[in-house]
Amino acid sequence: MSREEKLVSDPISSTRMVGRVLVVESDNPPVNALGHAVRKGLHDAAKAAESPDVDAVVIACKGRTFHAGADIREFGKPPQAPGLGEVIDAFEALQKPVVAAIHGTALGGGLEVALGCDYRVAAPSAKIGLPEVKLGLLPGAGGTQRLPRLIGAVAALGPIVTGEPIPAKKAKEMGAIDEIIEGDLVEGAVAFARKLVADKAPLRPLSKMDAPKTDMAAFDEAAAKLLRRSRGLKAPSVNAQAVKNAVTLPFAEGMKKEREYFLDLVSGEESKAQRHAFFAEREAAKVPGVTKDVKARPINKMAVLGAGTMGGGITMSFASAGIPVTIIDLNPEALDRGMKIIEKNYRATQARGGLTEAQVDKALANITPSSNFDDVADADMVIEAVFENMDLKKKIFKDLDAKCKPGCVLASNTSTLDVDEIAAVTSRPQDVLGMHFFSPANVMRLLEIVRGDKTAPDVLKTAMEVGKKGGKVPVVVGVCYGFVGNRMLHARGAQVRKLLLEGASPVEVDGALTKFGMAMGPLQMSDMAGLDVGWRIRQETGAKDPVGDALHEMGRHGQKTKAGYYLYEEGSRTPIPDPEVDALIAKVAKEQGIKRREIDEKEVFERLMFSMINEAAKILDEGIALRPSDIDVIYLYGYGFPMGKGGPMFYADSVTPAYIADRLNIYADNTGDEELRPCPYLARLAEQGTTFAADAAAGSKAA
Template sequence: MSDFLKLSRDGDVAIVTIDNPPVNALSFHVRAPLMQALGALRDDASVAAIVIACAGRTFVAGADITEFGKPMQQPELRAIVAVLEAIAKPTVAAIHGTALGGGLELALGCHFRVADVGAKLGLPEVKLGLLPGGGGTARLPRLVGALKALRMIGSGTPIGADEAHAVGLVDAVFAGDLATHAVNFAREIARKGGPFTPVRDRNDLLGETELAAFDAEAADLARKARGLEAPVACAQAVRNAVTLPFDQALAAERALFVKLVASNQSRAQRHLFFAEREAAKLPGKDVIKRRIASVGVIGAGTMGGGIAMAFANGGFPVILLETSQEALRRGLATIEKNYAVSVTRGSLSEDAKRQRLAQFKGSTDYADLADCDLIVEAAFEDMAVKKEIFGKLDAVAKPGAILATNTSYLDIDEIAASTSRSRDVLGLHFFSPANVMKLLEIVRAEKTAPDALVTSVDLARRIGKVAVVVGVCHGFVGNRMLAARGAESEALLLEGATPSQVDKAFTDFGWPMGPFQMGDLAGLDIGWRNRKARGLTAAIADTLCEQGRFGQKTGRGFYLYENGSRTPVPDPEVEALIRAKAVEKGVAQRAIGAEEIIERTLYPLVNEGAKILEEKIAARASDIDVVWVNGYGFPVGKGGPMFWAGLEGAARIVERLEHWYRQTGKDVFKPAPLLRRMAETGSWETDATGG
């Protein structure tokens, strides 16, 4: 009856199959024929039961996000679910792959749900700054209880089929030939006879006696949300399912959804959803990827060990190379300890830990890397050291192996020139801890081969990373912009702000922590070594390092960390040091407000991003947003620095940068031409094609 919907029969069971690749999204061209089909089957006396299934690799994986914020074409999902619930004969959702968002809400409209053993079910709308808008917050609690519904909806994390069965979300789980099992299940249910109670009328799990525990968990969710509106709205909508009649809860859900979908936060989060997918797209669809079956990692320290874990977690055998057996032993012991912590926390089984540890082979001999398809160097951030390593790799690596450096700043073209195979060399800039952080900056050197680049982007996906391709410059995208953000940090302190005041301005903005807390966490000695290598100084930070105050690892940095605590405590000695340095440099101190702190740190961040776009170090403004949200903690609800600049107003940013440029004469405040153009046109495009 449609290119996107098929009807078939197995005796007296009707099968409605949605076929809207790639993920069977509930677009208008699916909803319209689905509504028509359900109406016809409802009135067909020869049909005893109805199964809703999907073609391809998944059940309905959500609504069509491109329709959000636009006038909704009828019928909408809520109307379809209402028709489903009014059908007197049993309806069964046959779920394989993923039933997410609108897909799960469609399934909740059925009397029964059966799932393939590998299926996952969830309501992830909160990750788009939304809540389920098709009745999910009103129906899910009626099947799994309010607390479980809050955890699922508030986190947006899907659950597996077995767990879904255990909590009452699905009625049966099958292995193999789901279609046949679903039809047989539907036929047997119909044979037993009704009445068949729709989910909306199931109230057994909605006792108000659990509201105290619910409210405590909702308060914790709001605290962790750090100003995001959607998690709080999700909690309110689920609570409404307990305290309000169904139709009132449904209406309240819709009102909250409409408010959220129009909000800047949801716009920002939807922008990031598409930005991550766009960042993974490269020109040259016909490029054949190289085969990556085994990986070598050079360096078993913090970064090297984390990178090795990232590949092992992705199923790759890893050869971990160190300069000595002792260094190798320490590195492998740390990896085993990290996995043991995961087992203790319950995020990894003991069996999975053993399987992952079995992926590692330690070595001190470069010859053992000869059969690796990818070799990642994660040695000390020193050009001479890295060139020496790549010279050795040039001699032992097999033809076609990708040679990658994890450098955070150094010139990869220079590193590539130390080999006879520059086409095989690129940067894989992981973020610490590399086995946890999602971002992977893939640095395209001047001579990097297209197939090496495409292979690396695909590999990032295979190990669960968000990949962004960037060009070569000092610090690439993330760290180059970080330097611009931090350029005024010491000046703000010398002029009168305290570390805690600066950090509070950041956390109030939505960052997980401020720059001085972050410096203490990462280790102040890292920046100190980098400055010394470049002939730069930072009066306050350098003095702290000279005093052995490297941050959390030494118990003292910009803050005190008492008795091993990770909680920063303002230190009067640091504040006295700042005042003394201000006197030494002849800087008069004054009160500095949060607005000035944001202007002098985040406006230069945006400005540097504009320069990066002008130089084509990044292909798209949205790529920069992906880098900063996934690698540096830029608030998700603000969409990344370049998207936020549009919300803030590029004209205002230009005006304030000009003000600070007149005040200080510092280049970091000189507005980039592209930023000025953005203020005039509202677009970050650098040429007619958006290059």
């Protein structure tokens, strides 16, 4: 047994000798973030490793993960020495092998620490990555310079420009990991280090190496392909340039550029917005009444009612996460059609390289199709995903109440309807809530969880946890028509209809928002969803849309019929303006006595955006959303709001509620549309000269 001697121990870091190998372990729960205390502990350990009694060093972490990144709470604050780069340089300068022992995730600064080591070993379940681009940043401690030198510039582009993590097995194939350790990781790392010493293995400081020979044409092509997905964000292109610098510049110059890029990005509005989104997503998990001692109910089997687009997508989300799902549709033909679409979607993902054949087969094996409603009886959770009709949903929930076992969570995928009214037809309203998925449900990450008046805390926690397991970002909202996302969308939709009749064209309406950075405009979105869907909802609610109704009656249902607000060529989703639609809009306006005029882009944009923000202020005032940042998460993950703008409420604060209220008053005065008048809460914020975030932080909500 090896001689083991503990040298230094404190709550954050410890060092111990295992024979002549110095083991350095950090312990900074929950993710061993590289805050000041951790950096100091590592730097002190590097100094201790200079001792002639030390032959090699192993850097490891206690707890559930290796260093999972920097402590981003330090961003914007005066730096405290030692910086992460100084820590990495100290280990890289040691004239003895340094081995990183990675478990959990080595992300951002954590991977940069590992890249400052000569060798890297990992547990089989480990992942590595440089996700800084998702915060509008780039790796600031040599990641863009060392990783290309280790695995090649083209291979390094993907993980750096997209921020996606790499599993240990793939990382080893790429050359980023030297060995996968089965069993005790630290013991295996110590044995690996001893073998390096015995074999007199070379030291491998990446700062002293050149990147492998690179085909620059291939590099530029790969970069261009990745950047097409970035939707105009600045950080991805800056990251790509930094990687290119690793090939074209000496290490010191590449590092200097990396630092310049980092400082420029960290002070920019895009990164501030993306960092806000990062914290907002985590804040959304904090729900009043759902404390740590509330235990989620076990969900070992799920049933989904309805094999249509939503039901199929919901089924895929949970089957892919390893939960057995029975998908039930009383129409055998619809069930068969739904199962074929599910398999087709899985195989398409497999063909793109998103899933292996084994993963697809495993997911499909988790799905059991059924036309027997009685098969809900042994489910732990049932998600209803049928047509948006209150009478139909109430009938289904009455039947579920009779068929489902006690404690089964009963969820409706309603996008607008009153969850309390649905729950009231059961004898167990405490088990009922809304789980509003977004189409396509197997792709879109947002999950609006609608908390009913009588929804039990453990049911709410169950929905949140199972949502996360299914790859969703859950946000808890209250009961009202449309909840948060669709209610705001309906307010914008009213302005879309009015702007069209007042003189704006479909291209001008959509262009005002796509220029801002939205994935698509409201009319393009309608065409994608299907104008028949909107028409059916209006039949249910009694809402009016004379242009939309006329298009529906003409058989123009959007992309599915190759004609809606736009025309579409066969096999294409690209909208083509149609003079026939412009003529229809002009005709409807004339019939309603509306005198059309030229409307500038600023008015179009502000009426669309500010009407949503005004509605969001009402939602906050009513307590339907818990906090402004929850609304941001909903729009970032469910409605294509540009990540670089941080969400509608973050954007509202950046332009100020005072400005928004002033513009809304002007538009209300000019058009006579009182729906544009600022609500009392927005007006109060404007009068006080404060912001939504500041008001929420002060704890006053919207009182």
